[in-house]
Amino acid sequence: MADGSTEFKRDLLAALPSLRAFAVSLIGQQDKADDLVQDTIMKAWAKQESFEMGTNIKAWLFTILRNEFYSQMRKRGREVQDSEGTFTNQLAVHPAQYGALDLQDFRKALDQLPPDQREAIILIGASGFAYEEAAEICGCAVGTIKSRVSRARARLQELLGVSGESDYGPDATSAPTTTRSFA
Amino acid sequence: MTEKSNLRPRAGRGGSTEDRSSHRDELGANSELGSKLRALYTSIQEETIPDRFLDLLEKLDQAERSNPDPSSQ
Numbered sequence: 001m002a003d004g005s006t007e008f009k010r011d012l013l014a015a016l017p018s019l020r021a022f023a024v025s026l027i028g029q030q031d032k033a034d035d036l037v038q039d040t041i042m043k044a045w046a047k048q049e050s051f052e053m054g055t056n057i058k059a060w061l062f063t064i065l066r067n068e069f070y071s072q073m074r075k076r077g078r079e080v081q082d083s084e085g086t087f088t089n090q091l092a093v094h095p096a097q098y099g100a101l102d103l104q105d106f107r108k109a110l111d112q113l114p115p116d117q118r119e120a121i122i123l124i125g126a127s128g129f130a131y132e133e134a135a136e137i138c139g140c141a142v143g144t145i146k147s148r149v150s151r152a153r154a155r156l157q158e159l160l161g162v163s164g165e166s167d168y169g170p171d172a173t174s175a176p177t178t179t180r181s182f183a
Numbered sequence: 184m185t186e187k188s189n190l191r192p193r194a195g196r197g198g199s200t201e202d203r204s205s206h207r208d209e210l211g212a213n214s215e216l217g218s219k220l221r222a223l224y225t226s227i228q229e230e231t232i233p234d235r236f237l238d239l240l241e242k243l244d245q246a247e248r249s250n251p252d253p254s255s256q
Contacts, residue, residue, distance in 0.1 A: 005244065005247060006244075009240055009243075009244055012240065013232075013237075013240065016232050016236060017228045017229070017230075017232060018228055020227060020228070020230070020232070021224045021225075021227040021228035024227045025223060025224055025227060034233060034235070037236065038235065038236065038239060041236060041239055041240065041243075042239070042243070045240075045243045102219065103219065103222055103223050103226070106219040106220070106222075106223055107223060110220075110223070121210070121220065122220070122224065124210065125210035125216075125217050125220045125221065126220045126221050126223070126224035126225075127224070149210075153210065153216060156216050157216065160216070160219075162215045162216060
C-alpha cells in the first residue's frame with residue numbers, strides 16, 4: 001500500500017505541470033486555477049484506489065479537474081467565467097519569453113469562448129490528447145469534441161483575424177484570387 | 184461519474200495515427216492558432232510548481248502513513 005501510494009504520488013507530481021497548464025488556460029485567473037488544482041489533488045488523493053495503475057493518470061486527473069470546475073461553476077453562478085479584465089493582470093505575472101503581447105491577445109480571445117469550446121481546443125490543441133481521450137475526459141461523444149474544436153477554431157480566427165491554416169499560406173482575402181489564377 | 188470510466192492506457196505519446204494527423208491539420212505546426220495556443224500552454228507548464236502543492240502532497244502522504252486507511256479520511 002505504501003509503495004502504491006508512493007508511485008501514485010510520483011505520477012501525480014509528474015502530471016502536475018500539465019494539469020496546472022490546463023487549469024490556468026481554462027480559467028484564465030491563476031489564483032482560481034491554483035485553487036482548482038488544489039481541490040483536484042485532494043479529490044484525486046482521496047480516490048486514488050479507484051485509479052488503475054498503468055492507465056493514463058493525466059487523463060484521469062484532467063477528468064477530475066474538469067468535473068470539479070463545472071461543479072464549482074454551477075455553485076458560484078457565472079463568477080468563474082467572469083474573468084474579463086483580470087487575466088490582463090494575471091498575465092503580467094508570467095510574461096512569456098516571446099510574444100507576450102501576442103499571447104495576451106490570444107488569451108483574451110480564448111477567454112471569450114464558451115467553456116466547452118475552450119476546453120476542447122485546449123485538450124486537443126495543447127494538452128496532446130486524442131479526440132477519443134478528450135471525449136472521455138469531457139464525458140461526451142467524439143463528434144461533439146470535433147465540432148467544439150472546429151467552432152472554437154473558427155471563433156478564434158474571427159476574433160484574432162488570423163488564418164487557421166498556415167502562417168505562410170495565402171490569407172483569406174488573397175486565397176480566392178490565388179486559387180482562381182491557378183484554375 | 185465519468186472519472187471512473189476506464190481511460191485506455193497509452194504508450195508514450197499515445198493516440199492513434201489518424202487522430203494525430205487530423206488534429207495536426209487543424210491546429211498543428213503550420214497553424215498560427217495552434218502555435219499560439221501551445222505557446223500559452225507551454226509558458227504555464229514550464230512554470231515552477233508552486234510550493235503549496237508540494238506541501239499539500241507531503242501532508243496527504245504523511246496523513247496516510249499515520250492512518251493507513253484512506254477511506255476513513
